[in-house]
Amino acid sequence: MAILSEQRREVIRRLLASGQVKAQDDLVRMLKAQGYSATQSSISRDLRSLGAVRQNGRYVLPSRVSLPLGLDRSCVVAILPAGPNMLVVRTTIGSATRLALEVDNQGWEEVVGTVAGDDTIFIATPDAGAQTVLMKRLLPGVERG
Numbered sequence: 001m002a003i004l005s006e007q008r009r010e011v012i013r014r015l016l017a018s019g020q021v022k023a024q025d026d027l028v029r030m031l032k033a034q035g036y037s038a039t040q041s042s043i044s045r046d047l048r049s050l051g052a053v054r055q056n057g058r059y060v061l062p063s064r065v066s067l068p069l070g071l072d073r074s075c076v077v078a079i080l081p082a083g084p085n086m087l088v089v090r091t092t093i094g095s096a097t098r099l100a101l102e103v104d105n106q107g108w109e110e111v112v113g114t115v116a117g118d119d120t121i122f123i124a125t126p127d128a129g130a131q132t133v134l135m136k137r138l139l140p141g142v143e144r145g
Contacts, residue, residue, distance in 0.1 A: 008036050009046050013061065016052055021059045053097050075099055077119075079138055084128035085112075087135065089121040096121045103138075110134040 011034055012027065021027050024043045031038050038046075052059045075095035080088045091099055100116035103123065110130035115122045125131040 005042075005046070008038060009050060011036060012043075012046055012050065012052075016050075016059050016061050019058055019060075022057055024059075027059070053101060055098065076138065079135055081131060081135070082122075084131060085125050087121075087123040087125065087131060087138075089123060089138065091119050091121065093119045095119065108134065108137065110137070 008031065011031060015021055015027060015030050021030070024040050024047070027043050027047075028038055028040060031043075047059060050061060052061055054060075075092045076099070077090040077092060080090070082088050089096070089099070096116040096119050100114040100121045100123075103111060103114055103121070110125055110133045112124040112126055114124075123134065125134055
């Protein structure tokens with residue numbers, strides 16, 4: 001079974017590289033056309049495993065994600081502390097995934113990890129001190145809470 005999922009992921013890599021995958025349902029249909037049976041939930045796990053993200057209305061692999069130089073804070077609407085180890089970052093609609101990837105790529109020791117939706121990012125920090133440092137990094141020109 002592991003061999004089949006690896007084969008399917010290789011096909012998914014090629015399909016993503018084509019730039020034609022706009023939705024997970026598209027991917028299910030494309031895989032079926034190539035003889036691979038997959039459900040939307042298995043596709044979701046495969047995409048997560050491959051590190052694929054949505055950019056400009058399509059799924060792309062991390063090596064194909066284009067990021068501006070530096071951290072683009074222009075999409076940040078608000079930053080709210082949630083306990084001593086979590087920041088909730090509200091962004092403009094559709095910006096959270098890109099910003100979370102940018103934060104992850106900074107290599108900051110204050111960031112344990114990120115989870116992003118469409119307009120919200122949860123950023124885990126190791127402690128309250130790291131949370132404060134991270135807020136200062138992210139806050140220039142942004143309203144707190």
